[in-house]
Amino acid sequence: MPHKLTDSLSALSLAAAQSLMQTASLSNLENWRIHYLGRKGEIPRLLREVKNLPPADRQIIGQQGNQLRHDLTAAYEKKLLSFSGQLASAPASRPAQSPVEVRPGHLHPLTLAGRDLQTIFYQLGFQLVEGPLVEETKYNFDLLNIPLEHPARAETDTFHLPDGLVLRTHTSPVQLRSVLANGLVPPFQVYSIGRTFRAERTDASHDHTFSQIEALMVGDAISIADFKGVVEYVYSNFFRQSVATRLRPSYFPFVEPGFEVDMSCVICQQKGCRVCQQTGWLEMMGAGMVHPNVLRNMNIDHHKYQGFAFGGGIERLAMLRHSIPDVRLFQSGDLKFLRQFS
């Protein structure tokens, strides 16, 4: 019956159009093509039945069938083109996502410098001692022979806390504490490393928070020559080049005699440069032979024993090593600066 085949064609046309509309990917579209238009698909199968129809109906139904095949093929090609269009326009319509940058963590330049120093002091046989950042004035000043009238005691230099406590202004109290707490008797050699605080206006070479390394060596025949030997070993190993030191007389309440330590310029090897202001020398730190009053405060017989002490900023060492122009960069949290040390 011809009308039955016409109904089939209509039903097939509707189903194919709906199915095509729901096609959302190239592979779905290909499956659709095979199902309806493929050699063994629905449309060819229907068209094959046309030849069994009576000749009067054959032409009309045949035309309808061919028209349907033609329409579905056109719809298929249009859909295919829309997928191709999507593919071609994808980069333009959707912003390209940059790949996620993975940056492994790394140590802060001050930590790196501190670790190197710890290795060097370990090689020299120094024992690491530690102390609190919040310190009693007794340890920070009194027992270090820093009298009340000393400028370092003035309000402007020290962060004062309630109950007579201060943020330690140097690492010297650590030695004092550890000698007393551990009952150390000479000969001994200890060092400490850590943060210190000064209520100072900051600039390119001063910060309110900085790091010090401090050493104390006491024995019955310790001299300034021992001091020079230790300091030159430390600097030479830290900067990985042979350096010389010179001492200039200076005053610090906890040492006698006291001196400023200059190091031969590690930038120009004493040829003269901007960093050493053409002098060939760099000012590094204060040091001296431990004052008899301080030895006494550590319960050490100052008639029998002597010792040296020195303390210097780790920032200064790291700045020279890496040619860092501003001390404030260390605590700036500036990732551009910090990532140079990864």
Ligand SMILES: [Zn+2]
């Ligand atoms: Zn220089």
